[in-house]
Amino acid sequence: xxxxxxxxxxxxxxxxxxxxxxxxxxxxxxxxxxxxxxxxxxxxxxxxxxxxxxxxxxxxxxxxxxxxxxxxxxxxxxxxxxxxxxxxxxxxxxxxxxxxxxxxxxxxxxxxxxxxxxxxxxxxxxxxxxxxxxxxxxxxxxxxxxxxxxxxxxxxxxxxxxxxxxxxxxxxxxxxxxxxxxxxxxxxxxxxxxxxxxxxxxxxxxxxxxxxxxxxxxxxxxxx
Amino acid sequence: xxxxxxxxxxxxxxxxxxxxxxxxxxxxxxxxxxxxxxxxxxxxxxxxxxxxxxxxxxxxxxxxxxxxxxxxxxxxxxxxxxxxxxxxxxxxxxxxxxxxxxxxxxxxxxxxxxxxxxxxxxxxxxxxxxxxxxxxxxxxxxxxxxxxxxxxxxxxxxxxxxxxxxxxxxxxxxxxxxxxxxxxxxxxxxxxxxxxxxxxxxxxxxxxxxxxxxxxxxxxxxxxxxxxxxxxxxxx
Numbered sequence: 001x002x003x004x005x006x007x008x009x010x011x012x013x014x015x016x017x018x019x020x021x022x023x024x025x026x027x028x029x030x031x032x033x034x035x036x037x038x039x040x041x042x043x044x045x046x047x048x049x050x051x052x053x054x055x056x057x058x059x060x061x062x063x064x065x066x067x068x069x070x071x072x073x074x075x076x077x078x079x080x081x082x083x084x085x086x087x088x089x090x091x092x093x094x095x096x097x098x099x100x101x102x103x104x105x106x107x108x109x110x111x112x113x114x115x116x117x118x119x120x121x122x123x124x125x126x127x128x129x130x131x132x133x134x135x136x137x138x139x140x141x142x143x144x145x146x147x148x149x150x151x152x153x154x155x156x157x158x159x160x161x162x163x164x165x166x167x168x169x170x171x172x173x174x175x176x177x178x179x180x181x182x183x184x185x186x187x188x189x190x191x192x193x194x195x196x197x198x199x200x201x202x203x204x205x206x207x208x209x210x211x212x213x214x215x216x217x218x219x220x221x222x223x224x
Numbered sequence: 225x226x227x228x229x230x231x232x233x234x235x236x237x238x239x240x241x242x243x244x245x246x247x248x249x250x251x252x253x254x255x256x257x258x259x260x261x262x263x264x265x266x267x268x269x270x271x272x273x274x275x276x277x278x279x280x281x282x283x284x285x286x287x288x289x290x291x292x293x294x295x296x297x298x299x300x301x302x303x304x305x306x307x308x309x310x311x312x313x314x315x316x317x318x319x320x321x322x323x324x325x326x327x328x329x330x331x332x333x334x335x336x337x338x339x340x341x342x343x344x345x346x347x348x349x350x351x352x353x354x355x356x357x358x359x360x361x362x363x364x365x366x367x368x369x370x371x372x373x374x375x376x377x378x379x380x381x382x383x384x385x386x387x388x389x390x391x392x393x394x395x396x397x398x399x400x401x402x403x404x405x406x407x408x409x410x411x412x413x414x415x416x417x418x419x420x421x422x423x424x425x426x427x428x429x430x431x432x433x434x435x436x437x438x439x440x441x442x443x444x445x446x447x448x449x450x451x452x453x454x455x456x457x458x459x460x
Contacts, residue, residue: 177352
């Protein structure tokens with residue numbers, strides 16, 4: 001795989017956040033229209049494999065999103081869905097929200113990369129609310145993205161900060177969508193969601209299948 | 225002669241009654257008609273239902289309208305951000321209602337309202353808590369969720385350039401929900417950075433046709449919400 005240049009120091013075992021993003025970028029076909037979620041998914045744009053061109057869609061009304069601007073040259077009316085300053089590439093276009101979600105819901109976006117709180121063995125995704133009392137529920141565009149984009153990639157740490165599996169038999173948090181996730185990129189492994197359940201695609205450096213199985217809350221087959 | 229321009233933000237928001245449904249353009253601060261919102265705070269209408277993607281930041285603009293107790297119910301997709309505090313406080317205290325809508329469904333419900341389509345079916349939210357108690361119907365073997373149109377008494381939006389006929393052009397990602405809201409409100413109120421003579425906007429470049437616009441006020445140098453927040457400002 002392509003190692004990030006000037007990236008974080010390599011972690012001893014498994015993949016770093018940037019390496020997870022680079023690994024996901026490898027699986028996006030040339031010429032794809034791509035929507036990137038907030039957080040680690042945003043980093044995918046830094047690791048486009050040589051010879052490929054992706055066109056980035058941001059649901060607040062821009063196709064042809066470029067990298068962040070140099071400090072001091074931000075345009076306050078040019079932002080991404082995470083409300084951060086961005087730029088445009090030559091050939092970019094602006095549109096209103098109904099057109100933007102027609103691109104999403106109408107099946108015109110090829111790949112969407114999202115973060116996750118939980119992913120189930122059948123590809124259910126929970127990434128908008130813990131359902132905890134007092135939490136402010138906020139869904140944004142996630143439910144439209146998972147419903148409308150054919151290929152949904154998830155990038156996530158394999159377990160929570162307290163060591164609980166994030167890949168589970170059934171999600172306990174409120175769902176974003178049912179049976180929507182195609183492939184999961186974690187710090188430990190790349191895993192496919194198949195009709196027969198979870199299947200290992202690749203192990204991170206220094207990671208064993210036994211370790212991944214131990215930290216996964218659902219059965220994992222050795223290969224797809 | 226058709227002339228939709230008015231002389232001040234106060235004049236622009238006149239007649240917004242207690243209990244009105246008000247759509248407010250913007251995605252976070254970008255495209256937010258902050259001078260019109262502040263004029264609505266001065267005007268004092270209450271028990272409003274406000275429709276926006278978010279719930280405002282800091283203590284200016286939409287957040288200030290909410291914090292001032294003028295909004296009874298908020299319809300939005302993302303009522304949380306790093307600088308939102310007034311909505312979360314009122315929500316946790318049970319003093320404001322929240323109707324949470326997926327962002328694309330929110331946009332399409334507003335578009336439908338403006339287009340005279342009372343309802344439509346969408347795959348978004350299927351199998352989630354946001355589809356509970358909603359009608360589900362199959363098309364081509366797949367289930368979809370019925371969603372009703374959204375209409376408003378008033379829309380408040382910001383644009384870059386307008387003419388007296390009401391034709392509007394926006395700036396970059398500040399367009400977002402505004403063209404849809406202009407269509408879905410009985411009375412659409414616009415703050416424009418520039419007002420130009422009819423014909424100066426190339427007809428091929430008009431984004432919102434003037435038929436959807438009722439009142440326009442020129443605000444040449446609109447306040448920028450994030451700068452006000454950085455300065456610790458609040459409104460009023």
